[in-house]
Every structure is written in C-alpha cells, then in structure tokens.
Amino acid sequence: MKVPFLALDDFPGLPAEVLGRIFQTTLARGQFIGGPELDQFESEFAQYCQAGNCVGTGNGLDAMHLVLWAFGIGPGDEVLVPSNTFIATWLAVSRVGATPVPVEPDLATFNMDPDRARDAITPRTKAILAVDLYGLPAPMRELGEIAAARGLFLIADAAQSHGASIRGSKTGSLADATAFSFYPTKNLGALGDGGAVVTSSDTLARKVRGLANYGASRKNVHEMIGANSRLDSLQAAVLREKLKHLDSWNERRAQLADFYLTQLRGSDLILPRVPEGYGHAWHLFVVRSRHRDALRSHLSSLGVEALVHYPTAPHLQEAYAHLGIRRGALPVAELLQDQVLSLPMHPGMTDEQARCVVEACRSFRPD
Numbered sequence: 001m002k003v004p005f006l007a008l009d010d011f012p013g014l015p016a017e018v019l020g021r022i023f024q025t026t027l028a029r030g031q032f033i034g035g036p037e038l039d040q041f042e043s044e045f046a047q048y049c050q051a052g053n054c055v056g057t058g059n060g061l062d063a064m065h066l067v068l069w070a071f072g073i074g075p076g077d078e079v080l081v082p083s084n085t086f087i088a089t090w091l092a093v094s095r096v097g098a099t100p101v102p103v104e105p106d107l108a109t110f111n112m113d114p115d116r117a118r119d120a121i122t123p124r125t126k127a128i129l130a131v132d133l134y135g136l137p138a139p140m141r142e143l144g145e146i147a148a149a150r151g152l153f154l155i156a157d158a159a160q161s162h163g164a165s166i167r168g169s170k171t172g173s174l175a176d177a178t179a180f181s182f183y184p185t186k187n188l189g190a191l192g193d194g195g196a197v198v199t200s201s202d203t204l205a206r207k208v209r210g211l212a213n214y215g216a217s218r219k220n221v222h223e224m225i226g227a228n229s230r231l232d233s234l235q236a237a238v239l240r241e242k243l244k245h246l247d248s249w250n251e252r253r254a255q256l257a258d259f260y261l262t263q264l265r266g267s268d269l270i271l272p273r274v275p276e277g278y279g280h281a282w283h284l285f286v287v288r289s290r291h292r293d294a295l296r297s298h299l300s301s302l303g304v305e306a307l308v309h310y311p312t313a314p315h316l317q318e319a320y321a322h323l324g325i326r327r328g329a330l331p332v333a334e335l336l337q338d339q340v341l342s343l344p345m346h347p348g349m350t351d352e353q354a355r356c357v358v359e360a361c362r363s364f365r366p367d
C-alpha cells in the first residue's frame with residue numbers, strides 16, 4: 001500500500017464541484033480584488049479565531065512582515081525567534097531590517113522555551129515572534145507575561161496552527177497579533193498563496209490594512225509608504241467554504257494522532273507531547289529518532305512517505321551566514337534537524353493507511 005505524505009486533491013466532505021461553482025460565481029461577479037467574499041471571510045475567520053479583526057494578505061510571510069512593519073520595528077531592533085522554525089519566520093524580521101535573535105526550544109514540545117526567551121532579551125529587543133510549530137501553540141501565557149513585563153510585542157506565527165487552542169482560547173487570540181498562512185498544505189489552505197493578520201487591536205488592523213494596500217487609508221489617499229499584499233477574492237471565497245470544514249478536518253487529524261501515539265508507544269521513536277490544556281492542530285505529526293535517515297528509507301521502501309521539517313536550521317543557511325552564528329551554537333535546533341521525521345498526516349487519510357504507517361515504523365530495526 002502507498003501512503004503519501006499528504007493528498008491535496010482530497011478534502012473530505014468538500015467535493016471538487018463545490019469549489020468549481022465558487023470559481024463560476026466569482027467569474028460572473030467580476031470582482032477579483034476585495035469585495036464581499038473577502039469582507040465575509042475576514043469577519044468569519046476573525047470570529048473563528050475569537051479575535052476582533054482579520055486582514056487578508058498575499059501570504060503568511062507578508063502577514064508577519066506587515067505586523068512587524070506596523071509595530072515600527074526596524075534597523076537596530078532585535079526580535080526573538082525560534083532557532084527551529086521554517087526560515088520564513090526569520091525572513092520577516094530581516095525584511096524590516098531588524099535582527100532575528102534565535103531562542104532554543106523545549107525538546108518535549110519543539111516550541112520556544114520561555115526561560116531561554118527571557119535570557120535572550122537585550123535593551124534592543126522589541127518583540128517576541130513565537131511559532132506554533134507543527135500545530136501546537138507556543139506557551140503564549142508565559143511568553144505574554146515576559147513580553148508585558150519588558151514592554152515587548154508578542155507576535156504569533158500561526159501558519160501551522162489554525163484551530164489550535166490553549167485552555168479553550170484559539171490561536172489568533174493569544175498574542176498582540178497573529179500571522180496565518182493559507183499556503184495549500186496548511187490545515188486551512190487556499191488553492192494558491194494566501195495569508196492573514198488576526199488581531200484584537202483595531203488600530204493595528206487599520207495600519208496593516210493600509211500598509212498592505214499601497215499605504216492608503218482610502219482610494220488615492222496615501223499616508224505612508226506601503227506595499228501590495230492582498231488575499232484574492234477567489235481565494236477568500238474558497239477559504240470561506242473550507243473554513244466550514246476546518247474543525248472536522250482537525251478532529252480527523254487528532255484521531256490519527258491519537259492512533260499514532262497509542263500504537264507507537266513503547267517503540268524506539270520519541271513521540272510528540274501535548275501539554276495539559278493545549279489543543280493541538282496536528283499540522284504535522286513529528287517523531288524523533290537517532291536513526292532518522294535509516295528510518296525514513298525503511299518507511300519509503302514500504303511505500304510510506306515521510307518528510308523532514310526542517311533539515312537545516314535557519315542559522316546554518318547561507319542567507320544567515322552574516323549573523324556569524326557558528327555550528328554548535330544552537331545545539332537543540334541542530335539536534336532536531338538531524339532527528340525529526342514527519343509521518344503522513346492529512347484529514348483524508350484512511351484507518352488502513354494509518355495502520356500501514358504504524359506497522360512500517362514498528363518493523364524498523366536500526367543496524
């Protein structure tokens with residue numbers, strides 16, 4: 001049996017014809033930028049996130065960049081970021097001219113360690129940009145207390161955590177501002193690029209909306225230097241439809257995760273841990289193994305596709321050579337890049353496919 005890592009043509013309960021009709025309706029309306037579909041998606045997604053405002057953007061990287069820009073963060077400033085994340089988190093900081101300062105994660109949760117964050121703060125630090133890695137919210141209450149005590153902004157990169165929560169509070173409501181991505185593989189994905197900024201601050205939302213629209217507050221009135229980064233009306237219409245299914249898709253992910261957790265207990269794999277009170281969105285199911293590459297080949301030989309998120313930590317990428325962070329300086333991130341493996345996970349996966357993944361993992365014998 002073949003078990004693909006994910007299946008982007010399979011949205012359980014949402015037939016392709018429904019998406020086809022959305023294209024026809026949008027085409028007939030003839031409004032491709034802005035308009036009612038975007039307004040409605042923004043208000044529905046803000047409500048879903050238990051926040052006051054949502055501003056659609058062109059993608060998740062732009063969403064983070066726009067937040068940092070709107071907060072006035074720039075050259076000479078430092079922003080705390082995870083040492084183990086997709087490089088986009090760091091790029092957003094670099095794009096405003098500020099310096100990303102890596103903070104190592106807690107090995108058990110993969111997320112930013114609040115004590116290490118506190119230790120990394122300097123007089124130049126302006127914000128903490130935490131990532132809800134693999135779908136598990138970062139410890140936002142602890143990070144929020146540190147941010148409040150030191151006068152920092154708390155920003156969340158929730159590109160992987162649509163629908164996740166801490167004690168019932170959804171991602172999008174846990175930070176001063178939250179950036180979402182609707183890249184097609186995410187838990188809530190468009191049929192192309194898309195993103196959003198979610199915030200309870202009306203002032204910040206207005207600023208982000210202006211910056212994302214040529215610095216204009218209304219047509220032909222440009223108050224600031226802006227950019228062009230918008231969520232297309234067509235993508236907004238698709239996302240409105242998919243948002244109706246997000247909870248049931250996340251529930252299916254949670255079922256699959258529970259199955260993996262119970263069936264793989266006692267194996268050689270180090271399994272992900274969900275802290276008490278946290279609602280995991282299970283964007284990825286990531287295990288650790290000291291024999292990661294051999295395990296991945298073994299799975300592949302049995303038709304099970306597993307991926308590595310991420311094989312090279314940002315500080316070891318050429319793009320960040322100028323920061324001069326030497327190999328060995330961030331041991332946790334460097335250990336994770338060698339040990340993490342993401343097992344197949346998507347809402348369309350069958351029980352039989354999940355069993356196949358478990359059997360393939362359990363039959364692995366490192367030499």
Ligand SMILES: *Cc1c(COP(=O)(O)O)cnc(C)c1O
Pocket residue numbers: 059060061062085086088089131157159160180181182183193194195
């Ligand atoms: C996908 C992702 C992004 C980038 O989102 P885009 O929409 O592709 O720009 C940023 N951060 C994390 C953690 C991601 O997984």
